[in-house]
Amino acid sequence: MSDRRLLQNTNNLYRDISVSTLIEQQLSHRETLDGYTNEAIDFYRAEFPTYGLEAIGIKHPGRVYRNLCASKLIEHTLARGEGVLASNGALCVKTGKYTGRSPNDKFIVDEASSHDEIHWNQLNVPISEDNFNRLYRHVRAYIQGRDLYIFDGYVGADPKYRMGVRIINELPAQNLFAHQMFIRPTDEELDRHHADFTVLAVPGLHGDTDDGINSEAFIVAHFGKKLIIIGGSHYAGEIKKSVFSLMNYFMTKRDVLPMHCSANMDDRGNTALFFGLSGTGKTTLSADPDRRTIGDDEHGWSPEGIFNFEGGCYAKTIHLSREDEPHIWDAIRFGSLMENVVLDRATRNPDYHDNTLTENTRVAYPIHYIPDAVIPSIGSHPKTVIFLTADAFGVLPPISKLTKEQAMYHFISGYTSKLAGTERGITEPQATFSACFGKPFLPLSASVYAEMLGQRIEQHKIQVYLVNTGWSGGGYGVGRRMEIKHTRATIAAALNGDIDDVSFFPHPVFGVGVPERVPGVPSEILDPKHTWSDPDAYDRQALNLARRFAENFLRYPDAAPEIRAAGPVF
Structure with missing residues (x-):
């Protein structure tokens, strides 16, 4: 059949079964449109545009769909057998x-x-x-x-x-x-x-x-x-x-500082930033019912203030509960995408405690699924910056106050524990240092980002706190994970100014300021040494962690002397 007869036949069949069916049948036998006349190809492209994909070298794709709504994308996924709907309405897929x-x-x-x-x-x-x-x-x-x-x-x-x-x-x-x-x-x-x-x-x-x-x-x-x-x-x-x-x-x-952090603001527009790697509680702790969410993971700090890079949130769901994380729980509905969450076969109810597939179960949802989210996601210069760390050694206090130099030291260090499931091959927490709390995503030297942060801390007189969401009373396997209610209380005190007038004493090894009291937090857990049954064992563990900090910081010989001096002393 000649190309012109093919085109004529296509035009005739268009009235009967639709041109898309015919062309799809043709493409099932012919991978490209090579050999067709320009007239036939133009007709095909008019029916099925490629939206400029040729500009990046993509030729002869099948159907190209642009900016389909969530409902249509879900329909396509279900029709292709690539996912199922959970009882809460979210699309659930497995990533193999x-x-x-x-x-x-x-x-x-x-x-x-x-x-x-x-x-x-x-x-x-x-x-x-x-x-x-x-x-x-x-x-x-x-x-x-x-x-x-x-x-x-x-x-x-x-x-x-x-x-x-x-x-x-x-x-x-x-x-x-x-x-x-x-x-x-x-x-x-x-x-x-x-x-x-x-x-x-x-x-x-x-x-x-x-x-x-x-x-x-x-x-x-x-x-x-x-x-x-x-x-x-x-x-x-x-x-x-x-x-x-x-x-x-x-x-x-x-002149925009890109940051791996979450951000929120209070009713008066006071902005706070939360730095931390996956598993430190960044998404959970920034989704505060008493504050409005700007974003959960990635932001820029421009000369004008803070803005979210994204239009949605990507939250971990393992052990998710409505009581502890109501905003995330309620955001999982039609339009949300769950990855590797196990569903009950009969009811399709999600089991957020089932880690059969991975500890890194996830859900993606648009930010407007969070009540009172700030839209557009823009905020003022922050008053408070929180560094979150999950200390697997059980050494760091639940909350500590940092000088500017200490803030720069801990920002460059980016200490936390790499938690199970965040990356392939990680089955239990491991101590790790990730510069600027996001080293895997930093194409430039950490000093570039650290210098930008230091300038902003100085310019806007920002208070920085280090919050440990990890272990207390011993390291991983011995101590206990910090209770989220206590972590929330320490952060609320920092954001509300409830510890502005509290006395702080320096940690004997890390030198950070440890508060004598924090509303809503038992005083006996504020000094981590007091939570250990063996104080000498705590001292040894603290020195062990301090040495790891020092060894890691050898990677940054260009750091200013005052920043190096802000590290632990041992």
Whole structure:
């Protein structure tokens, strides 16, 4: 059949069964449109636009869906058998082998425009441009004839600093994640949308180690092209963190400090920041019923104030309860996406205590699912900054006050415990240091971000507290995890000024200020040494942890002498 007869036949059948059915049948036998006349191709593209994918080298995909609403993305996922609805209305999917981030599979392209700025290390691993181009060819070949889902939106709630982002997905469920996690455009904004960043996620494509990667999974960022390709992993968190890494590079060029933190404000507009890695309680503690949420994970601090990078929240659900985390519990409803949450087979009720698949069970939902969320997600310069750490050694106080220099020291150190399930292969807490509480996502040297934070602390006279949400009375396996009600009380006291006039005494090893009293917190737990049955064992453990701090800080020889002097003494 000639191309013209094919086109005529298509036009005839359009009145009978729909052109989409015919063309889909044709594509099932022919992977590309090569060989058709321009007239036939133009007709096909008029019916099935590609929304400019050719600009990044993507040719001959299947159907391309752009900015579908949550309901349609859920329908597509269910029709493809890739997820189920839970009893609370949320879409529930499984991510298979990869139930957390895979840091060993993350690479940055070593290219001329960014080479001299990137802090190359064990987390910022270079990959050659030739290997990237080879991987990208595999991605484009894999996409041919496959349906794609596009989300065009923004990252950055402040219009002055926001960046256009395009997320291209093989899976509608991952596109739902993008739809809920990033900032959704208005119809007018969508008409004139320009993508500054592009992320292409094809979890069904397994990579080849011959292309310079370590496994079938790959997350590769090209800062020159502002392009990220992801393959082999169904874990949606890779998309979110990849965009964060781009922001951590480009925002510094605009005098914006990118931060791995949550933020909220009180009724008077007083803003607070919460720094901490996954599992330290950052999302939970910032979702305070008495304060309004600005955002739960990623923010920028511009000369004008704070703004959320995202339009949604990505919360852990393991051991979730309505009593302790009512905002998160109530946000899990139709439109939310749950990953690896186990459902009762008969009732489809979620079992948030079941860690059969992973400890890192997650839910993504738009920020407007939180009552009284600040929209747009913008706040003033903060009055208080909280560093959250889950101390597996049981050494640090529940709350301690930091001088500016101590704040810089602990920000650069970024101490916490890496908790089970946050990354693949982690089955129990491990002591770790992550610069700026987000080292895996920092393409630049930690000193760049630390210097920006120090300037803001000085300029705005900000009070900084270190809050331990980890263990007390002994290390992991011996002591007990801090009770969330006590942690909430310490944070409330810091934010409300209830400990402004309280006396503080210096910790004998770490030198941080330990309060003599905190409303709502038993005085006997404020000094961690008093919670140990063996005080000498506590001293040994404190010195052990102090040495780890000192050893880690050797990585930062360019830190100012006054910052180095703010570390522990032993």
